[in-house]
Amino acid sequence: MTRKPILHRDDPDATPLTGNVKVTREDWLRHAMELLISDGVDRVKVLRLAEDMQVSRSSFYWYFKSRNDLLDALLQQWEATNTAVIETQAQAEAPTVTAAVLNIFRCTTNPDLFNTALDFAVRDWARRSADVRARLEASDRRRVAALTDMFMRYGFSPYEAGTRAKVLYFQQIGYDLAGLQEDPELRLGQVAGYLSVFTGVAASGQELEEFEAYCRSFWHP
Numbered sequence: 001m002t003r004k005p006i007l008h009r010d011d012p013d014a015t016p017l018t019g020n021v022k023v024t025r026e027d028w029l030r031h032a033m034e035l036l037i038s039d040g041v042d043r044v045k046v047l048r049l050a051e052d053m054q055v056s057r058s059s060f061y062w063y064f065k066s067r068n069d070l071l072d073a074l075l076q077q078w079e080a081t082n083t084a085v086i087e088t089q090a091q092a093e094a095p096t097v098t099a100a101v102l103n104i105f106r107c108t109t110n111p112d113l114f115n116t117a118l119d120f121a122v123r124d125w126a127r128r129s130a131d132v133r134a135r136l137e138a139s140d141r142r143r144v145a146a147l148t149d150m151f152m153r154y155g156f157s158p159y160e161a162g163t164r165a166k167v168l169y170f171q172q173i174g175y176d177l178a179g180l181q182e183d184p185e186l187r188l189g190q191v192a193g194y195l196s197v198f199t200g201v202a203a204s205g206q207e208l209e210e211f212e213a214y215c216r217s218f219w220h221p
Contacts, residue, residue, distance in 0.1 A: 023055050025063035029077065032070055037117045041125045044071065075135055078115075078122050083139045085113045090146040097154035098195045098203035101168065102211045104147070105191070108172060109215050116176050123177075144169050154199075168198050188215055 031053060035044045046067055050057040064070045089107055094100035107114035126133040147165035152158060191211060195203045 023053060023059055027053065028060055028063060028070065029073055032074055033077065033118065036074060036125070037121045040121070041071065041128070044074075046070075075122070075132065078118055079135070079139060082114055082119050083142055086143045087146040089113070090150040096201070096204070096207070097151065097156075097199045098201055099207050100150050100154065101195055101198050102191075102203070102207060104150075104168065104172070105211065106214060108176065109218055111218070119173070120177065140169075164198060184215070184219060188212060 028049060031049055032044050035048070035052075044067075046057055046060050050060065060070075064073065085107055086104065089103045090100070092100070092103045094103055108116060122132065122136060126136040144162075144165050147169055148158070148162045151161035151164050156164065192203055192208055195201070
């Protein structure tokens with residue numbers, strides 16, 4: 001049986017990509033990211049990518065010097081998305097500290113903001129590579145620093161802000177790493193309690209209602 005090419009374009013009216021067509025840097029990078037997430041970094045090989053996309057390996061070298069260059073591009077994309085989005089969300093204007101923390105909660109609610117599967121893949125990769133481990137640790141520091149600054153804007157001392165930032169950040173990471181198959185309604189019902197624990201302040205009913213509506217906009221029946 002002939003394997004169907006995995007290349008695609010978002011434009012449904014575009015001519016389907018088949019055979020040895022010209023592919024873009026984004027094609028190579030996108031599929032490499034998919035393999036990193038699904039199979040781990042050891043399976044991200046130029047030949048595997050070319051075979052999956054049914055294209056020649058030669059086009060790869062138009063965009064990347066080597067496999068290592070591709071892997072570095074994957075890390076750059078991870079940093080530019082997952083790490084940068086937490087920094088951006090932490091810096092977003094919010095009238096209260098509870099609203100600010102809800103901005104952080106949006107990261108793991110909205111898949112377009114934070115790619116949880118990608119974060120897991122990089123953390124797994126870091127267990128095998130000292131260089132990636134160093135980049136991961138630097139990224140974690142950036143994220144915690146952004147959250148610390150966020151808490152300080154609402155009057156917390158540097159010590160308390162740093163402590164709350166670590167509790168918030170590593171609880172979020174650990175919660176997802178645990179792979180809990182928790183009912184979304186149950187988790188949503190605990191948001192007020194989490195906010196109280198993380199901030200020491202009760203969220204307003206309006207804040208909770210707006211966040212609930214935001215979450216439900218990403219749920220699919």
